Amino acid sequence: MSDLHYFNPQEAVIQRIKEKGGWVNCHAHLDRAFSLQQDTFSFTNSYLKEKWHLVDEMKKNSSVQTIYDRMARAIELFLSQGAQAVGTFIDVDDVMEDKSMIAARRIKEDFGSDIEIRFANQVLKGVIDPKAKEWFDLSSDFVDIIGGLPAKDFGQEEEHLDILMETAKNKGKLVHVHVDQFNTDEEKETELLARKTIEHGMQGKVTAVHSISVAAHPKKYRYELYDLMKEADLHVISCPTAWIDHNRTERLAPSHNSVTPVDEMIPHGINVAFGTDNINDIYKPFSDGDLWTELRVMLESCHYYDVEKLSDIATVNGLKVLGIQK
DSSP: OOOOOOOOHHHHHHHHHHHTTSEEEOOBOTTTTTOOOGGGGGGGGSOHHHHHHHHHHHHHHOOHHHHHHHHHHHHHHHHHTTEEEEEEEEEOSTTTTTHHHHHHHHHHHHHTTTSEEEEEEEOTTOSSSHHHHHHHHHHHHHOSEEEEOGGGGTTOHHHHHHHHHHHHHHHTOEEEEEEOOSOSTTOOHHHHHHHHHHHTTOTTSEEEEEOGGGGGSOHHHHHHHHHHHHHHTOEEEEOHHHHTTOOOOSOOOSSOOSSOOHHHHTTTTOOEEEOOBOOSSSSOTTOOOOHHHHHHHHHHHTTOOOHHHHHHHTTHHHHHHTTSOO
16 A cells, blocks of 8 residues: 555644644633533523623632632643643632632642743623722732723723723733624624723733624624724634534624634734633533634634644734733
8 A cells, every 4th residue: 555645734733833832722711610510501501691690609609729629620631732821811709709819829839830821800790880890909919911891881881991901001911801792793892992902002912802793794894993903903812612602693794603703813914812711611511621622613614724823823822912922
């Protein structure tokens, strides 16, 4: 039998990722990882905004040790895949209180020499309500990255972003904001985030997380938005498997899927990285944190097959997003 010679692009991408230091998972929620229980599995079919509240019971019942164990298991999982860095949000509010911060401090002490870890504060209660603002301010001193979720302060999104930007400027920190998560052309949060970034002089220091609704807009709007994002030097994090399951609707829109349009953003000069988002919790019950799966879903759903650029998304682009490299 003659030798069969062929090109395996998966092997090529993975080899380039290794040469660039290993995987960089830019977005996760590791304090919730592996928190799914038999009696909470039914929550997985709930609407996203409902889940923002449904996690409260889990948060209330979690001890510092439980949270630490979840996070440690996830970090060990990424290390086993050859990851060099991970960025994760942690819940800090009147329900979780400071338990995730205490666990995160221990995680950094125990694993910081093995992998670069960056923490951001998850603001599921918003940042405008006085009690929520109190916990936001407290956690902003601890985390590496200021986190945001403007949809939680519906109707006050601009004020929400102003608070994030001013806090980040005062503390010399980066900003990561969950935006455009509902896959509809009614959403223009990525645009608002880009405009606020420019307004506050935060170019190059702000990251849009998800931005799946961008693809629901007409091409003319998308490319005008990319110009604005380029002006803002706005980074983007795509979490493909977290959003590919987005429910279909009867709303008319350009033919698209619910994955960040990486294939358009990268050629436009926008820095795009990626992440796993939630792992084995009520948000993503079947997610197992496999980094190749994330990249595979991205490249297939976006029909984007550039080996070099894909390896950049999984490595050096993420190091920029996390502020580890410039």
